[in-house]
Amino acid sequence: MVKRIELIPVEGVPEVRSGDELGGMIVAALASSGESLIDGDVLVVTHKVISKAEGRIAEVASEEDYRKLVEDEAESIIRRRGDLVITKTRHGFICANAGVDRSNTAEGTAVLLPIEPDRSAHRLRVQIQHMFGVSIAVVVTDTFGRAWRRGLVDVAIGVSGLPAIVDLRGTTDAFGRVLDVTEIALVDEIAAAADLVMGKASQVPAAILRGLTLTGDGRATDLVRPPDEDLFR
Amino acid sequence: MVKRIELIPVEGVPEVRSGDELGGMIVAALASSGESLIDGDVLVVTHKVISKAEGRIAEVASEEDYRKLVEDEAESIIRRRGDLVITKTRHGFICANAGVDRSNTAEGTAVLLPIEPDRSAHRLRVQIQHMFGVSIAVVVTDTFGRAWRRGLVDVAIGVSGLPAIVDLRGTTDAFGRVLDVTEIALVDEIAAAADLVMGKASQVPAAILRGLTLTGDGRATDLVRPPDEDLFR
Numbered sequence: 308m309v310k311r312i313e314l315i316p317v318e319g320v321p322e323v324r325s326g327d328e329l330g331g332m333i334v335a336a337l338a339s340s341g342e343s344l345i346d347g348d349v350l351v352v353t354h355k356v357i358s359k360a361e362g363r364i365a366e367v368a369s370e371e372d373y374r375k376l377v378e379d380e381a382e383s384i385i386r387r388r389g390d391l392v393i394t395k396t397r398h399g400f401i402c403a404n405a406g407v408d409r410s411n412t413a414e415g416t417a418v419l420l421p422i423e424p425d426r427s428a429h430r431l432r433v434q435i436q437h438m439f440g441v442s443i444a445v446v447v448t449d450t451f452g453r454a455w456r457r458g459l460v461d462v463a464i465g466v467s468g469l470p471a472i473v474d475l476r477g478t479t480d481a482f483g484r485v486l487d488v489t490e491i492a493l494v495d496e497i498a499a500a501a502d503l504v505m506g507k508a509s510q511v512p513a514a515i516l517r518g519l520t521l522t523g524d525g526r527a528t529d530l531v532r533p534p535d536e537d538l539f540r
Numbered sequence: 541m542v543k544r545i546e547l548i549p550v551e552g553v554p555e556v557r558s559g560d561e562l563g564g565m566i567v568a569a570l571a572s573s574g575e576s577l578i579d580g581d582v583l584v585v586t587h588k589v590i591s592k593a594e595g596r597i598a599e600v601a602s603e604e605d606y607r608k609l610v611e612d613e614a615e616s617i618i619r620r621r622g623d624l625v626i627t628k629t630r631h632g633f634i635c636a637n638a639g640v641d642r643s644n645t646a647e648g649t650a651v652l653l654p655i656e657p658d659r660s661a662h663r664l665r666v667q668i669q670h671m672f673g674v675s676i677a678v679v680v681t682d683t684f685g686r687a688w689r690r691g692l693v694d695v696a697i698g699v700s701g702l703p704a705i706v707d708l709r710g711t712t713d714a715f716g717r718v719l720d721v722t723e724i725a726l727v728d729e730i731a732a733a734a735d736l737v738m739g740k741a742s743q744v745p746a747a748i749l750r751g752l753t754l755t756g757d758g759r760a761t762d763l764v765r766p767p768d769e770d771l772f773r
Contacts, residue, residue: 312547312736314751322714386771393771401688410722411713450722454687454772455634456695457765458705458725460732472691480644481555481743489643489683489740492691499693500733503545503752507722510714518547519736532690538619538626539687539772 310518315342316504317350317513325362330434333513342515344435349444349516351501354464355411355418356512357427357447363419367409373417380405380419385540396420399531400464401540402451410507420449424465425526432467444468444522448498450507454539461502463494463527470494470523471530492530493521543751548575549737550583550746558595563667566746575748577668582677582749584734587697588644588651589745590660590680596652600642606650613638613652618773629653632764633697634773635684643740653682657698658759665700677701677755681731683740687772694735696727696760703727703756704763725763726754 319336323329333350337343344350358364367373378384381394385401394405398420406420421427424447432445447465452458463471475489501514534540552569556562566583570576577583591597600606611617614627618634627638631653639653654660657680665678680698685691696704708722734747767773 310737311549314545314547314733316544388771391771410717411715413715414717450724453725455765455770456725456728456763458723458728458763460725460728462689475740478740480740482644482646484643484647490691491683491735491740492686492689492693493736495689495691495693496732496735499729500547500736502724502729503726503733503749504543507708507713507724516736530689530691532688536690537688538621538624 310520312516312518314500314504315515315517316511317515318511320356320510320512323356323359323512325359325364327360328434329356329360330431330438334435334439344439344441344443344515345517346442347517347520348441349446349469349497349519350431350435350513351446351448351497351505351516352431352513353505354421354424354447354449355408357424357431358418358421359412361421361427363421364412365407365417365419367415367417373407373409376417377404377407380407398424398464399528400451402449406449420464421447425467425528426465428465428467446494446497446501447527448501450502461498461505463498463530466494466525466527468522469497469525470521471525471527473521494525494527495530543753545749545751547733547737548748548750549744550748551744553589553743553745556589556592556745558592558597560593561667562589562593563664563671567668567672577672577674577676577748578750579675580750580753581674582679582702582730582752583664583668583746584679584681584730584738584749585664585746586738587654587657587680587682588641590657590664591651591654592645594654594660596654597645598650598652599648600650601648606640606642609650610637610640613640631657631697631761633684635682639682653697654680658700658761659698661698661700679727679730679734680760681734683735694731694738696731696763699727699758699760701755702730702758703754704758704760706754727758727760728763
C-alpha cells in the first residue's frame with residue numbers, strides 16, 4: 308500500500324550561531340506555527356544551519372582568502388576551469404568549491420561543511436528524540452551541481468535513521484521479472500523533495516517529510532561511489 | 541509564504557498498450573480511488589507508460605539484440621565498461637543504455653525513450669486539460685545513474701507547464717547579499733520527489749505533486765548541459 312507524502316516547511320527558525328541547540332530551535336519554530344514532529348517523520352535540514360551551530364564558519368576577507376580556503380577544505384581537485392573548482396571533499400563527496408559557501412552568512416565569512424555530517428545528523432536526531440520523545444530520522448543536505456545536467460539539486464550529505472540507498476535487487480517487477488540493478492538513492496530523493504519547500508532565497512532551513520514508512524541505519528557516505536567503480540574522475 | 545506540498549500516488553492504472561489514451565486512464569484511476577486533479581497540480585508520469593502508449597516498444601530476443609538496440613538508440617557512447625554503456629541519447633541526455641529498459645515490460649520486449657518527451661508531456665497535459673477542464677503541469681521522468689554518487693534517482697526528461705530551471709540569480713539571501721549562481725533544477729527535484737510515492741517494484745506509474753505555486757514554459761532539454769560547458773565527457 309503506497310501512502311501519500313507531505314512536505315512541511317519549517318519556518319521562523321532564528322539565525323543560528325555557534326553553540327546553539329539546533330534541535331530545540333527547530334522544534335520551537337514548528338510549535339510557533341502550530342506544527343510538531345510525529346513518529347516516523349523525516350526532518351530534513353540544510354547543512355548550513357548545522358555548520359553554523361557547530362562553529363564551522365571561516366573568515367574570508369578577500370577572493371584570495373576564499374580560494375585558499377577551498378583548497379584547504381578539498382582533499383583533491385578533480386577539475387578546474389576559471390573560477391570553477393570541482394573538488395573531492397574529505398567525506399568523499401564531489402562538489403564545487405569543497406562546499407565552501409558564502410551565501411546566507413554574514414559578510415566576510417563563509418560556511419564550511421560539517422566535519423562529519425552523518426554524525427551531525429545522528430546527534431540532532433538523538434537530541435530531538437530525547438527532548439521530545441518522538442522517533443524520527445534526520446537528513447542533512449547541501450546543494451550540488453551535477454555532471455551533464457544544468458541546474459543544482461539538493462542531495463544528502465548526512466543521514467541518521469534511514470537507509471541511504473534502497474536496494475530493490477531481487478524484488479520483481481509487474482511482470483514477475485526480477486529487477487537486476489535497481490538501487491535507489493533514497494536520501495538524495497528526500498533531499499531534492501524537501502528543497503521544493505525550502506528554497507535558497509527564503510529563510511526555511513528545514514522541512515518535515517511525513518508519510519515515508521521506512522527506517523534503517525544508513526550513512527550518506529554510502530552514496531560515495533568508490534573511485535574504482537567511477538568512470539568520471 | 542512557503543506552503544506545504546503533497547505527493548499523491550496514482551494507483552490502479554491498468555497495463556498500458558500502444559495507442560491507449562493515457563490521460564483518460566490516469567484520471568479514471570484517480571477517480572476510482574476517490575482522488576482528482578485540481579488546478580495547479582503537477583502530474584508526474586514515468587516515461588515507461590508514455591513510451592508504451594506511443595508504441596515505443598522493441599522486440600528483444602537476445603542479449604545481442606539488446607546490445608544492438610542500445611547502440612541504435614544512442615547518439616554516441618560516452619563510456620563503456622563490461623556490460624555498462626554510458627550513452628548520450630538523441631535528446632542530449634547522458635544515461636546508461638540509451639534509456640532502453642527491460643523491466644516492467646513483457647518478456648522479449650524493451651521500452652525505448654519517447655522520441656520527444658517534452659512534446660509527450662505537452663500532449664498529455666493538453667489532453668487532460670481539455671477533457672477535464674483543469675490547469676495542470678506535466679513532468680515525464682526516467683531513472684538515471686549519476687557520476688560520483690551511488691544509487692539511481694528519478695530525473696525529468698520531459699516537461700510542460702513549468703520552468704525546467706528556476707533561476708535565483710539576482711535575488712538576495714537572508715543577509716541581503718545577491719545570490720550569484722543559483723539555478724535550481726526544479727523539475728529534477730520534482731521527479732525525485734514523486735519517485736518517493738512511485739517506486740520501481742510497485743505498480744504506480746504516476747503521482748500528483750500538489751501545492752507548488754509555479755507555472756512556466758520550460759523544456760527538459762533545457763537541462764542538458766552544453767558540451768562546451770561540461771567538464772565530464
